[in-house]
Amino acid sequence: MSQSTLEASVASPETPGSKHFPPFTATPQLEEEAEKRLAQFPEDQRRSAVLPILHFIQHHHGFISAEGIQWTADKIGIEPVKVLEVVTFYPGFRQSAPGKFHVRVCRTLSCAMGGSYELMNRLCELMKIDPTTLDPHHHPIAVSPCGTWSVEFAECLASCGTAPVVLVNDDFHEGVSDEKAHDLMNRYSASDCGNH
DSSP, X not given: OOHHHHHHHSOOOOOGGGGGXXXXXXXXXXXXXXXXXXXXXXXXXXXXXXXXXXXXXHHHHSSOOHHHHHHHHHHHTSOHHHHHHHHHHOTTOOSSOOOSEEEEEXXXXXXXXXXXXXXXXXXXXXXXXXXXXXXXXXXXOEEOTTSSEEEEEESOOSOGGGOSOEEETXXXXXXXOGGXXXXXXXXXXXXXXXXX
């Protein structure tokens, strides 16, 4: 898989949120993490290090770019398409930059019945995001024009009794009704999107 074919297969990484994340580079820290992960597996099972390496890349760069996929494949010694298969299979991996504060709203049955769709609409309104840009198959993340906020629906966040539930980056919030959306956003730093 050539780099141009790989780039064409990965969603466009440029979003207003890109300003909050460094471009992909093979830093000494990444090299060290990859070597540590690779050392955990026998030579014939190096492919098993794909997930932890990709998690590290996304944590530091915000998303998995074509360059990150190529670097991971080269490091492990597999074809880039094998890494791309992992990135596209797991919904937790992003192929484009989220906002500084990434909001995942649970949409499974309990949360949907508890108002998660109304909550998503209210969050989009407050963040100045067009909710029609959310496409769960091709563009599951929508980013605010200022790049501070992004939203996506998530499948079961494992707290059905306190629906609707939300993750903001890695912070878990329960019982977030659409009326509480403004308060939720105010818990995080001020947005340069204007008043919300």
